Amino acid sequence: MQKLVPDGQRRTLAQLDERLNFSVGDTGAKRSAFWVMLTLSAVIAVAGVVGDSTATVIGAMIVAPLSTPILGVGLGITTGSGRLIAQSLLYVAAGIVLVVVLGVVFAQVLPNPTNVLSNSQVLGRTSPTLMDLAAALATGLVGAIAIARKDVGDVLPGVAIAISLVPPLAVVGVCLGSGSPSLAAGAFVLFASNVVAMVITSTAVLVAAGYAGEVDSVTGSHRRRAYTLLTVVLLVVAIPMVVNSLSSVWARQINTAAEQWLAGTPGAEVTDVTWQGGTATVAVLGPETLPSLGELEKTVEALIPWNPDVQVVHTVGSRLVAE
Secondary structure (H helix, E strand, C coil): CCCCCCHHHECCHHHHHHHHCCCCCCHHHHHHHHHHHHHHHHHHHHHHHHCCCHHHHHHHHHHCCCHHHHHHHHHHHHHCCHHHHHHHHHHHHHHHHHHHHHHHHHHHCCCCHHHHCCCHHHHCCCCCCHHHHHHHHHHHHHHHHHHHECCCHHHHHHHHHHHCCHHHHHHHHHHHHCCCHHHHHHHHHHHHHHHHHHHHHHHHHHHHCCCHHHCCCCCHHHHHHHHHHHHHHHHHHHHHHHHHHHHHHHHHHHHHHHHHHCCCCCCCEEEEEEEECCEEEEEEEECCCCCCHHHHHHHHHHHCCCCCEEEEEEEECCCCCCC
């Protein structure tokens, strides 16, 4: 652990408490800064999501202060401070409500809210996979090390961008306001996985760095209970991510099978494959006559562990290429 948090660069427990505990030091300034910056970052994030602007969303990530109470949960678990855990979770919960409500409000003033649901900022955050969870764990590890060391604090803006806390909540609000609770649920899974990953990694780093040993009241049973709870929560949020990962794999396999199915039909091509529940929808652009759907169904049944429904959305025509 010396290489991750050297003694010469290790912040003291008091310094960590000062940074992550809203009840220590100038509490009024800390709380006002948190709410002002969170509100502004939420407005920026919602505007970026609605406008499909990646640069704007990145700006919201940089100024968002939501990682502070999340890291505070990790410090509370490490030091056995139930008060710090409860306070930090309260700030996280209140922050969730604030951002989601702003997203819902913004959605109400859009001329056509359903158009927003198909932009890249929404679609990129509503179907999280295991790769998103792996990235969240790695990013949480970087954030925990940065908060524990004095010499790498300048990487925190990069951590804020990578962990992506406020934008998924903005998507939750926009999707709820646009009448799409299923997409909102997917975005919230992404947010929840990022929060759990950051709590787990920060706790692990702070315990390994020896902060738990500085507090006499922290017992092994206390930490074991906390680790068990975090593991259960992580498994719960990982389940839909596993399903999304498998759906992505199956969609690619079905795409390949559909291309082979159309190989003997000149001018026919697969334009999209989507997976919803137990139904695979294959979008095809081509001539009026296509091969028998039964051939594709047999191939798909051989690929997927159960018998999914296969639907083909056939658009008659051809792709025009400008010369």
